[in-house]
Amino acid sequence: MSMIAAFYSGKSILITGATGFMGKVLMEKLFRTSPDLKVIYILVRPKAGQTTQQRVFQILNSQLFQKVKEVCPNVHEKIRAIYADLNHNDFAISKEDMQELLSCTNIIFHCAATVRFDDHLRHAVQLNVTATQQLLLMASQMPKLEAFIHISTAFSNCNLKHIDEVIYPCPVEPKKIIDSMEWLDDAIIDEITPKLIGDRPNTYTYTKALGEMVVQQESGNLNIAIIRPSIVGATWQEPFPGWVDNLNGPSGLIIAAGKGFLRSIRATPMAVADLIPVDTVVNLTLAVGWYTAVHRPKSTLIYHCTSGNLNPCNWGKMGFQVLATFEKAPFEKAFRRPNADFTSNLITSQYWNAVSHRAPAIIYDFYLRLTGRKPRMTKVMNRLLRTVSMLEYFVNRSWEWSTYNTEMLMSELSPEDQRVFNFDVRQLNWLEYIENYVLGVKKYLLKEDMAGIPEAKQHLKRLRNIHYLFNTALFLIAWRLLIARSQMARNVWFFIVSFCYKFLSYFRAPSTLKV
Ligand SMILES: CCCCCCCCCCCCCCCC(=O)SCCNC(=O)CCNC(=O)[C@H](O)C(C)(C)COP(=O)(O)OP(=O)(O)OC[C@H]1O[C@@H](n2cnc3c(N)ncnc32)[C@H](O)[C@@H]1OP(=O)(O)O
Ligand SMILES: NC(=O)C1=CN([C@@H]2O[C@H](COP(=O)(O)OP(=O)(O)OC[C@H]3O[C@@H](n4cnc5c(N)ncnc54)[C@H](OP(=O)(O)O)[C@@H]3O)[C@@H](O)[C@H]2O)C=CC1
Numbered sequence: 001m002s003m004i005a006a007f008y009s010g011k012s013i014l015i016t017g018a019t020g021f022m023g024k025v026l027m028e029k030l031f032r033t034s035p036d037l038k039v040i041y042i043l044v045r046p047k048a049g050q051t052t053q054q055r056v057f058q059i060l061n062s063q064l065f066q067k068v069k070e071v072c073p074n075v076h077e078k079i080r081a082i083y084a085d086l087n088h089n090d091f092a093i094s095k096e097d098m099q100e101l102l103s104c105t106n107i108i109f110h111c112a113a114t115v116r117f118d119d120h121l122r123h124a125v126q127l128n129v130t131a132t133q134q135l136l137l138m139a140s141q142m143p144k145l146e147a148f149i150h151i152s153t154a155f156s157n158c159n160l161k162h163i164d165e166v167i168y169p170c171p172v173e174p175k176k177i178i179d180s181m182e183w184l185d186d187a188i189i190d191e192i193t194p195k196l197i198g199d200r201p202n203t204y205t206y207t208k209a210l211g212e213m214v215v216q217q218e219s220g221n222l223n224i225a226i227i228r229p230s231i232v233g234a235t236w237q238e239p240f241p242g243w244v245d246n247l248n249g250p251s252g253l254i255i256a257a258g259k260g261f262l263r264s265i266r267a268t269p270m271a272v273a274d275l276i277p278v279d280t281v282v283n284l285t286l287a288v289g290w291y292t293a294v295h296r297p298k299s300t301l302i303y304h305c306t307s308g309n310l311n312p313c314n315w316g317k318m319g320f321q322v323l324a325t326f327e328k329a330p331f332e333k334a335f336r337r338p339n340a341d342f343t344s345n346l347i348t349s350q351y352w353n354a355v356s357h358r359a360p361a362i363i364y365d366f367y368l369r370l371t372g373r374k375p376r377m378t379k380v381m382n383r384l385l386r387t388v389s390m391l392e393y394f395v396n397r398s399w400e401w402s403t404y405n406t407e408m409l410m411s412e413l414s415p416e417d418q419r420v421f422n423f424d425v426r427q428l429n430w431l432e433y434i435e436n437y438v439l440g441v442k443k444y445l446l447k448e449d450m451a452g453i454p455e456a457k458q459h460l461k462r463l464r465n466i467h468y469l470f471n472t473a474l475f476l477i478a479w480r481l482l483i484a485r486s487q488m489a490r491n492v493w494f495f496i497v498s499f500c501y502k503f504l505s506y507f508r509a510p511s512t513l514k515v
Helices: 003-008 021-033 052-060 063-071 095-104 121-140 174-183 186-197 203-217 250-258 278-295 315-328 346-370 377-395 404-412 415-420 430-445 450-485 487-514
Strands: 012-016 039-044 079-083 107-110 147-151 224-229 231-233 264-266 275-277 301-305 341-343
Touching: 003 021, 003 278, 003 415, 012 021, 021 039, 021 063, 021 278, 039 052, 039 095, 052 063, 052 079, 079 095, 095 121, 107 121, 107 278, 121 147, 121 174, 121 186, 121 203, 147 203, 147 278, 174 203, 186 203, 203 224, 224 278, 231 250, 231 278, 250 315, 250 377, 250 430, 264 346, 264 377, 275 278, 278 301, 278 404, 301 404, 315 341, 315 430, 341 346, 346 377, 450 487
Parallel strands: 012 039, 012 107, 039 079, 107 147, 147 224, 224 301, 231 275, 264 341
Antiparallel strands: none
């Protein structure tokens, strides 16, 4: 019997960010392995015209939750969606709901965050710092609380090269930042943002670092742990391989490459691609929840959930396998044939941006205009290149994260728990994982049917022929123009033609003799 699964039985668990990528997988695993848990409270806001109940209904009826319904048929009754918006200082939770949360919660998993790299500092602070502070305040009023697990990111200290499982202080205290956000106007915040984030690349990593400081400072008597995952990718094994449902991290770029929009990226092929499957992160998170509540470590432990130091894969290998999977299972209706080149040189990358991205977009828009349609490709391409430029920071560097606490925890688990809550990335076969990831993007994100693969392959063949035709035409036009203008080009051309003629005559002569 799994000790971890048994621990969660009968428990009331509060999850923030349950509608997000990681939150859904966390809920799924909890219900599947501990169907006897008492209740999962989730803080949800209405979104995109859906009420909180509709959002929960949609999640529970998704493919991800199919297995859960078999082991926990009354899952609908065990999930309690609480209306909440973390943008409000009191989360806008009703008094009754708040009372219930305060008196019943046993474990908190705090996953909610804004993960946008370009978020305005005010909003990023509100979500990633102030909301964490508020939640800690709530936690301190929960008499039954056994553990508070905070999800941070391995990149919260990406300004360092070697990162230990400790909290590194930021120069300005989080409390001062929170206070200043209340009275500074947007223009001034914009001005001071680069100074505040310093050598971090964006407001996301900066505010996640501030969030960790808040956790440390406000922990009081709580049992707290922090988990720092690196780049979270599709599921490795559970509940099935390749599940993914948003465009963050590599997923969006896999689509852009598979559809032929993204043909080159400024990335260092030898840099470590520190991906970590979402189910691995969730398994570690649940194990940490159990360990923190049962063993009550004296200080706040930080767990790195990374792959680079135990089972490294680099961007070159990842790119190669992504392309190999496109060969087997191409995406439908591609704009161009997939071909993602990695170059670490800025000038080469700008050249390829002009030739492989902007020029085809302009030509396509010209074609749209000619056929009476609205041009749109240049806009799409500009957006994509902006996204790529924001991710470039992470694909041109390598980091070393120490994993002592994570390895210590692994050794504390029973063999059964090591199996059920496996977070040992040494067992991960990268080529298989990346292939499943790409197939998962095709199935679960693009909703493409595998039966459409032959047609997609045909489409790529047509694109290849168009490409050859286009290049030949371009070459002939350029050559014709050159010959018309330059005596030297004409001489070269006559030399090549006469050489070919002599070459062919030489072979014709002996064959004629034989006859
Ligand atoms: C050969 C293959 C090589 C693979 C090579 C992989 C390298 C991959 C390195 C990752 C490295 C992360 C390392 C940090 C890991 C954490 O710790 S944090 C979690 C990760 N967080 C993220 O990835 C967030 C990144 N995204 C953003 O910040 C924002 O979406 C952006 C990039 C600033 C774009 O903002 P925006 O222009 O306002 O656009 P937004 O409204 O978000 O979306 C606009 C359109 O772009 C699309 N889009 C959004 N995100 C993406 C994306 N990532 N890609 C493509 N399209 C996207 C949307 O679907 C949307 O399309 P439409 O609905 O309009 O058709
Ligand atoms: N994805 C990654 O690569 C990595 C993620 N992480 C961390 O993991 C955690 C989960 O990330 P992930 O699941 O990928 O992110 P998602 O963007 O998929 O999910 C974010 C969650 O936070 C919720 N949220 C955001 N704003 C509010 C709000 N104002 N009120 C209520 N809820 C809100 C979202 O709700 P809604 O659905 O309503 O928007 C959603 O449930 C985050 O803490 C992130 O920093 C760490 C490393 C890498």
